[in-house]
Amino acid sequence: MIKINNKKDERKDVLRLENLTIKFGGLTAVDSFNGYLKEGELIGLIGPNGAGKTTIFNMITGIYAPTYGTVTFNGIDITGMKPYVITHLGIARTFQNIRLFSDMTVLENVLVAEHSWLQNYKARKILHKHEPEKFPRPHWKPWFWSAVLKTPDYLKMERHMKDYAYELLKAVDLDKFAHLKASALPYGPQRKLEIARALATRPYLLLLDEPAAGMNPQETQELAEFVQDVRKKFSVTILLIEHDMKFVMKICERIYVLDYGKIIAHGVPEEIQNNKRVIEAYLGDESYV
Amino acid sequence: MGTKRISFKTNFILTTVFVIGVGFLLLAASHSVGDYWVRIITLMAIYSIMAISYTLVNGVTGIFSLGHAGFIAVGAYTAALLTLPIQQKTMSFFIAPLIWPLNSIQMGFFPATIIAGLVAAFAAFLVGYPSLRVTGDYFAIATLAFAEIIRIVIQNSYSITNGSLGLKGIPPYTNIWWAWGWLLVTIIVIGSLKFSSYGRALRAMSEDTVAAGAMGINVFKHQLMSFVVSGFFAGIGGALYAHWLTTIDPRPTSLGIMLTFFVLIMIVIGGLGSISGAVLGAIFFAFAAQWLRIVESPMNFFGITIPGIPGMSMLIFATVFILIMLFWRRGIMGKDELSWQYIYDHFAKKAGDQD
Amino acid sequence: MSHLAQNLINGTLLGGLYALIAIGYTMVYGILRLINFAHGDILMWGVYFALYMVIALSMPWWLGFIVGIVLAGLLGFSVEKVAYRPLRNAPRISALITAIGISFFLESLAVVVFGGIPKSFNIYPKFFNKIVIFNHLRIQMLTFFILGVTFVLLFGVLWLLYRTKTGTAMRAIATDIPTTSLMGANVDNIISLTFIIGSMLAATSGIMWAMRYPQVQPYMGFVPGLKAFIAAVIGGIGSVPGAVVGGFILGMTEILVVGFFPNLAGYRDVFAYVILIVLLMFRPTGIFTVYSEQKV
Numbered sequence A: 001m002i003k004i005n006n007k008k009d010e011r012k013d014v015l016r017l018e019n020l021t022i023k024f025g026g027l028t029a030v031d032s033f034n035g036y037l038k039e040g041e042l043i044g045l046i047g048p049n050g051a052g053k054t055t056i057f058n059m060i061t062g063i064y065a066p067t068y069g070t071v072t073f074n075g076i077d078i079t080g081m082k083p084y085v086i087t088h089l090g091i092a093r094t095f096q097n098i099r100l101f102s103d104m105t106v107l108e109n110v111l112v113a114e115h116s117w118l119q120n121y122k123a124r125k126i127l128h129k130h131e132p133e134k135f136p137r138p139h140w141k142p143w144f145w146s147a148v149l150k151t152p153d154y155l156k157m158e159r160h161m162k163d164y165a166y167e168l169l170k171a172v173d174l175d176k177f178a179h180l181k182a183s184a185l186p187y188g189p190q191r192k193l194e195i196a197r198a199l200a201t202r203p204y205l206l207l208l209d210e211p212a213a214g215m216n217p218q219e220t221q222e223l224a225e226f227v228q229d230v231r232k233k234f235s236v237t238i239l240l241i242e243h244d245m246k247f248v249m250k251i252c253e254r255i256y257v258l259d260y261g262k263i264i265a266h267g268v269p270e271e272i273q274n275n276k277r278v279i280e281a282y283l284g285d286e287s288y289v
Numbered sequence B: 001m002g003t004k005r006i007s008f009k010t011n012f013i014l015t016t017v018f019v020i021g022v023g024f025l026l027l028a029a030s031h032s033v034g035d036y037w038v039r040i041i042t043l044m045a046i047y048s049i050m051a052i053s054y055t056l057v058n059g060v061t062g063i064f065s066l067g068h069a070g071f072i073a074v075g076a077y078t079a080a081l082l083t084l085p086i087q088q089k090t091m092s093f094f095i096a097p098l099i100w101p102l103n104s105i106q107m108g109f110f111p112a113t114i115i116a117g118l119v120a121a122f123a124a125f126l127v128g129y130p131s132l133r134v135t136g137d138y139f140a141i142a143t144l145a146f147a148e149i150i151r152i153v154i155q156n157s158y159s160i161t162n163g164s165l166g167l168k169g170i171p172p173y174t175n176i177w178w179a180w181g182w183l184l185v186t187i188i189v190i191g192s193l194k195f196s197s198y199g200r201a202l203r204a205m206s207e208d209t210v211a212a213g214a215m216g217i218n219v220f221k222h223q224l225m226s227f228v229v230s231g232f233f234a235g236i237g238g239a240l241y242a243h244w245l246t247t248i249d250p251r252p253t254s255l256g257i258m259l260t261f262f263v264l265i266m267i268v269i270g271g272l273g274s275i276s277g278a279v280l281g282a283i284f285f286a287f288a289a290q291w292l293r294i295v296e297s298p299m300n301f302f303g304i305t306i307p308g309i310p311g312m313s314m315l316i317f318a319t320v321f322i323l324i325m326l327f328w329r330r331g332i333m334g335k336d337e338l339s340w341q342y343i344y345d346h347f348a349k350k351a352g353d354q355d
Numbered sequence C: 001m002s003h004l005a006q007n008l009i010n011g012t013l014l015g016g017l018y019a020l021i022a023i024g025y026t027m028v029y030g031i032l033r034l035i036n037f038a039h040g041d042i043l044m045w046g047v048y049f050a051l052y053m054v055i056a057l058s059m060p061w062w063l064g065f066i067v068g069i070v071l072a073g074l075l076g077f078s079v080e081k082v083a084y085r086p087l088r089n090a091p092r093i094s095a096l097i098t099a100i101g102i103s104f105f106l107e108s109l110a111v112v113v114f115g116g117i118p119k120s121f122n123i124y125p126k127f128f129n130k131i132v133i134f135n136h137l138r139i140q141m142l143t144f145f146i147l148g149v150t151f152v153l154l155f156g157v158l159w160l161l162y163r164t165k166t167g168t169a170m171r172a173i174a175t176d177i178p179t180t181s182l183m184g185a186n187v188d189n190i191i192s193l194t195f196i197i198g199s200m201l202a203a204t205s206g207i208m209w210a211m212r213y214p215q216v217q218p219y220m221g222f223v224p225g226l227k228a229f230i231a232a233v234i235g236g237i238g239s240v241p242g243a244v245v246g247g248f249i250l251g252m253t254e255i256l257v258v259g260f261f262p263n264l265a266g267y268r269d270v271f272a273y274v275i276l277i278v279l280l281m282f283r284p285t286g287i288f289t290v291y292s293e294q295k296v
């Protein structure tokens, strides 16, 4: 039984995962995961290698379909939806091993994510159906033809996309590299660019898969500030996977601990730090705790 | 890196001047080089259209199709059936008469070409929709299988395509102006597509479909769209080709896998994914194919006649092709385009090296 | 009744020929993830080799066939060494394009060396043309010969793969190249051996094909090659037993459909392609699943 605090949290649920389970052949990679994220929270998901953390991200973003269980995002059941629809609904992510479009420039990487602005008709229809008052009935626009014929409408959109992309790059301090190939960036900035690219889809919920992997302590320190900064500036809810305990303990409000696909602990950082099962799972590896 | 960016206005003016310049060159050529070479220059543009449409799929979008000849064949047959004079039709179709309404239609070249493009685009949709569910090599094989199905259906549908007898006496409408005019249209449309938000999405998908999907791109829809646009221009290319050849038939060596292979050579030489590279590759191919005819015809050295070797030119092409894949995979242009900026950067770099 | 039996025999015969070719595709794909487009053309070269051994070097037919098959094995070995090995770490599309290039190269080279016109392959003893009548069934001696050779080879290959050390190493490489090289098996040698065996099997199939439709031409490898690849996909690419089963399914389907619907004969080649497309849409991993989806 998990007790965090007894007073009721009035904020609305951004994400709710219920009995989320996935099997790969004989292996149950994630077993009945239950969890939630409240609006504006910054939550950590930790666990030893192969615990199933990335797999949870893949199920939230529609890359894998869960064997059973549901994913509810802002009250909408998104289980089994296509990744692009889920992105348009407002979930963006980064990848554990950076997956930038390395042959494209830094600016283009961000612009690619903004292409979703032209393509979100289906998602807006879902939103309209869900909350007709809040989301007006969407209008379908033949953006493809506008783009090929370069109509004024499209050119205006393109300018708008470029402006926003530069703004984003400035916010993450990458604007001076805008015309460099993404693969030419050093490792740290590549991680930042991946976050910027995710933000360009204008998400509510941001999923970060080991953002501090491969960084030195000082870079990790900066990243911690950066993540908190992003949360404030872009008012996103964040769920992050991380192995660096200091990092997680410092910035996360709540933490889920996963081992062999099962939740073994859930609570605020202090609780997790002293949890016996967590310490066991990390098997006395002092450097972690 | 302090290289100057060339403004949109300069770019536009230079490009317009260039297009007009090419127009004058073609005009001059059409009066001076003789009918034979005018035909070759026309063929260069037809090949270019086929190559650009192919590189949109295989290079820009990064899905490897082997079905291009199928769409070219659809375009060629559609256009030919629409422009063939009615008496010619009754004469050619002696195994089974041509069905209505094709037996009573005869229209101009331009509408026939457009319809050919649309029919080929529709064929591309029908092929792409199931094939794009699989990726990589499987997609290549699926499209190859579809192209073969198209060819075999053409070969057996005597009352529509005249089967293995093929179509003869197609009016020789394709001249240098139609071909180069359509090439200009192809470059503008596919170029505009490549340098738009959609083009960026296609390039992103060619690098990583999973990341592209996670960034909100409907990968399947964009691949299909690229495939259909490619099919349209392949159909246009086919229509022009049919009215250049004046006879077409469904043998594997004419509108089958061999043609796909030729267009593949063009885009590999030019650089997969580059429109200007595709044009350069196509021009090179058309030119080299002519030039290599020498090795296949008997030669006379100081009174000694060396017999020509049939098949030699194909062997040379195949060798060059393999060498390029092993040692020069980038091709002429890589993924870049021959833009004014590209030329300027190159010269700026050269000048910089000399300092 | 005898019509059905006749068709079943023909189907088995054709299926066996496809199976022998398909084994090479599936083994190479298992190890290199490469569709060896040149496989069908190596088959064609094997047939020409055999033909020239017999008519130009006047070897006895059986020796000519064996030498032809060995030479085809050498050709497969060289193709891998010269063209595929340098591209092993290149993008897979590059290797695929190169394979197409090699296929075209081997075809054009055959046109230059042997000429583009089909040549007769009537170099085997007349004995094979004899027909035995068996319960109203008319069976050529050649049929027995082909069926016999096919089954001996199929069982031989399965024995090699599942009952010998070399075979175990081959199967290990097919699942994971890096770990096997750590385990000490010499990966390069195993890959070469795979190409040699695959090419020799294909050449054997090609020679028997040429005996049945007694001619040989430079493009004869394309269609059987493509169909054998489809057979490999039907069986689940990467799986040798799968390729064998796939070959028989494909051969039987073709013969039976044409046998019972003779007016579809013109579309005979289409069946294989339609089967392929339907399969790719609904079960791309084939009957015997070997690979799972890639991890993210």
Ligand SMILES: Nc1ncnc2c1ncn2[C@@H]1O[C@H](COP(=O)(O)OP(=O)(O)OP(=O)(O)O)[C@@H](O)[C@H]1O
Pocket (backbone or CB within 6 Å): A024, A027, A029, A047, A048, A049, A050, A051, A052, A053, A054, A055, A056, A096, C292, C293, C294, C295, C296
């Ligand atoms: N597509 C797949 N097919 C088969 N097994 C998979 C697949 N994806 C993940 N797994 C397995 O599921 C388990 C959980 O993997 P996952 O990547 O989620 O772990 P993780 O917690 O992210 O670990 P790490 O800290 O190393 O990133 C692993 O055993 C992995 O091998």
Ligand SMILES: [Mg+2]
Pocket (backbone or CB within 6 Å): A053, A054, A055, A096
């Ligand atoms: Mg992980």
